[in-house]
Amino acid sequence: MSEPEQREQELTDAAFWEREWSQVESHPALVSTDYAPHLYGERGLYTRVLQRHLGSCDGVRVLEFGAGGPNMHLLALSKYLHADVAGIDYSPASLDQLTRLFELHGEPLHAIEGDFFTHDFGDDRFDLIVHWGVAEHFVDLVPFLRRCRELLAPGGEMLFTMPNLEGIARATWSRWSPENWSKHILHTEADVSAAADRAGFAVKSHFRFGIPFVGPQSYEDTGRPAMLVAYLQRALARLPKVVPIFHAHGSRLLAGEQGFHLTQLETPPPSSSTP
Template sequence: MANLLTDRQFWVNYWESKKGLAVKLPSNYLFNRQLAHVIKENKVKTAIELGGFPGYYAVFLKKYFKLYVTLLDYFVHPPVINDLLEKNGLTEKDIHIIETDLFNYHAEIQYDLVLSCGLIEHFNDTADIINRHIAFVKPGGILFITLPNFKAVNGWFQKKFDKENYDKHNIDSMDLELLKSVCEKAGLKDVEAGYFGKFSVWLESEKEKPVGVRIFKKLVWLTGKVFTKIVPAERKSLSPYIILTARKPGR
């Protein structure tokens, strides 16, 4: 699958290396204000999280907004999801799970809200993966996509100290005009793309990095936090995330 920058084994290894995945999600979870606004303004009742294992956003939407939620991913490990559900006062009946390859799956049901957080940047063909999202959006429904902004300081940090992880990302996808153009060409309306977050840097498997790298990362993080208190605007050079939203005409 040439369009894909990762394979199933990559994600099996990635998730099996993670510890403490079952966490209690707070009401102020990342992107909570944006999601709350979208849900209220569009009277969202149903949602699907694409490529979202272990399903943090599916759980978040069920827990705090009582939506009918579906999680679709091509790697799903039920014990991890069940532990996450239990930690958040939910059961396995609260989330519909589809384990499948998005590239071989036909969207049989459409949803009021289709979201992914940290998915589209793992594909070479940005238009193709976004259009696969759009296939799940019902007329009048909302597309909500977030991805990291590796064109900011955090991207330099990833490239310098975790090149292997950096290379799993399509940096060209992290372009506001490209993202908006894809949605507009697909016929979506109210298309918005912008940078989110004042400043942050992170490393995958940070505890395995050399001590010097971890200390330098902490210094960069602190410096960035101080600077963005003085210059608080969200911007391309500093913001760690990008948010894309759009509406499918109809209804």
């Protein structure tokens, strides 16, 4: 698939993300090293998800696609799992925030401004490629996953998550934030498994986890029901403080996120001009 064709498969573009990240003037994660430890600390929800599926990453070369912003996931891979991390994003504003976050924590980072599909990585190959909340912005996952495979070293793996759009958020999110909802594609477990196979991967595990998700905390509709749902989401975000089991268990209806751990097939399928 050519670059213009690939661009047509995306529901967002560079201008969209630069506009979004430029509006984030400040974030508490860029001020304090103790931001939301129940979620992102050494024993926080998301850190435990990484540890559960990856184990030790000491010296593992990691690339994150769409890495910009106050990215606590990538920070956890460096700070707690001791990976050698790099992040690529085409939004300068988001990379500035990512760099500030890593500097605040004194962690090393290789930040790359560029397009994941066209950036020349030279001979660099990675042991692990990750992305969080990116895949659901692509209509067709196959070209995206094929590009990931190109950048993996032999035996390299992928780990990624996306919102669980089959859960309760489907009703609230789509109703009160229709524009935001329209930027997301529901990819089921079967969809991802089929795309992975065509791109030369096998699904090692599919998992759901996280607090119940009823939608983004900032709604386009400012009516009372939407505001109440936003407050509910903020309250739910505190649940792991008292019930820290959400990293390991999640239902199709209630889990906030779903994730996939992919391994490379020994013999990749032949690529074709059509996805």
